[in-house]
Amino acid sequence: MYNQKCLLTHIYKGIGTILNGPIQNFSNDAKQLKMDKVLIISKLSRYEYEKRKHRNLDDSKLEQLLRKRGTDFERLVNFHNKYKYFEENVYTTLKNMGINVEIANRFTCTEDKIQEADVILPTGGDGTFLLAASRVMDNKKPVVGFNSDPSRSEGYLCLPKKYSTNVRAAIERLQMGDFDWLLRSRIRITMVVSEESDLVPKYLHGVEGDCICPIRLNKAGKNVLPVLALNEVFMGETLSARVSHLKLRLNGSMELTNIKCSGICVATGTGSTSWHLSINRLPVQSVAELLRLIDIDATEGKDSLATVLADIYNKNLIFQSDDKRMGYTIRDLISCGVWPDPKGIKSRGFATKIEVLSNCYDASLVVDGGCHSVSMMEQ
Structure with missing residues (x-):
């Protein structure tokens, strides 16, 4: 923190x-x-x-x-x-x-x-x-x-x-x-949609009279969202109980990975102390149970080995606010049978460029926990 x-x-x-x-x-x-x-x-x-x-x-x-x-x-x-x-x-x-x-x-x-x-x-x-x-x-x-x-x-x-x-x-x-001065990296988002009418930024909990900036076009003619993410960008099904079907490409790779999960959270260094940390935090209880599996009589007290190890692990999840990398997390990645396709993608890591293709029924892209959201129609 x-x-x-x-x-x-x-x-x-x-x-x-x-x-x-x-x-x-x-x-x-x-x-x-x-x-x-x-x-x-x-x-x-x-x-x-x-x-x-x-x-x-x-x-x-x-x-x-x-x-x-x-x-x-x-x-x-x-x-x-x-x-x-x-x-x-x-x-x-x-x-x-x-x-x-x-x-x-x-x-x-x-x-x-x-x-x-x-x-x-x-x-x-x-x-x-x-x-x-x-x-x-x-x-x-x-x-x-x-x-x-x-x-x-x-x-x-x-x-x-x-x-x-x-x-x-x-x-x-x-x-x-x-x-x-404290410099903070932010995430710029561009979107490609099948219908321009699908690209409508709004507040997650909007009311009449909200002031939303218009979508911009960059030099390549792509739609650039009118906000920059200071904490994180989340992509997944609007209905949280529904599985998110997405295709993911990292750092311009030729490989496109087909995944099913509970959505993808992409965080900045600033956001690494927030949702990113909450998603990936390792509870003391889990560390203690792992220690017991290797015959260490672990407790979960304030100064216990499990608490110290969990604290070290969780602090390492945080990265610098001016780091130009984005920390991505695939929430609840389904890893069985044919998923993910192909195998091998890590559920958490860093990237400088992330491309996501939606195969969801009704997905949304949410910036900074609800400051802005955009519908992500199936491509």
Whole structure:
């Protein structure tokens, strides 16, 4: 996991894993971050989401609906107010420092607003940071995250928790150049579809009014998704209980492997601490059982051999955030009979280029856990 002492360096500069063109060189000696105009990206609270989803209901009827559903309504509203209070505090602090500041959310965050801002400043948790980062399509715009609720959110991509209660101190350090750049690789995705109408990006949990950037065409005339993945890209059947039938090619190889699985997760170094780690983590229980098979009387206590070995293994799953390789994981790979075809593919590994062909019934491609998703029709 990230060292909290170093998180002030987590100023995001996107480097596409499959980006074309040179990477801009950012030196730690380049002092003072220009912050004449800042765009705050607001967290979408669950209460706001429900209000937009049920915009035909007034506040009283919405409350009745949520309570009937078993929602703790007071808790929902309390967290919403907490987020908004924090956001207002950041906005006011920047204003009082003479900085031109604007607030946008996922519904109002346009390309023009991103381009006009010197710095993008998400106020929320890692989810809000991922949303903000997905809108920055080059490597020239820093994204600095503030954790709006450090008591409930780890906020690995955000500044240290102490700056949630001292926003001005963080801004002053940034203005003075008292920080180091941290470069993060991202994944660029291109898609080929049988019908252009099938290529419709959307939020996994979308509501009316979502602001989605249009699909782009690259120089080769292929469809480039309007977002870059900072954590991971997942491909598989939309219905999770259904087996995903995919064909996979790694690093431009001539070999196309036919597989059945529960989907493929492709992660960056940043994402290696998230879903990638959760999928591949080795439980202490499994290590202890393996040790017992070789006649070692293993326990599962805090300082046991099984715990130490599991910890070493799991830490080795994490790789550097600026690593240009992608870590892929084939979830629940079916390995029996004729599957996979041909044999020999590893269920986990690294690649610089990954091609996936869908033979699914109704597959989706999901970026950063739901920030964006696209239908993957059978080819």
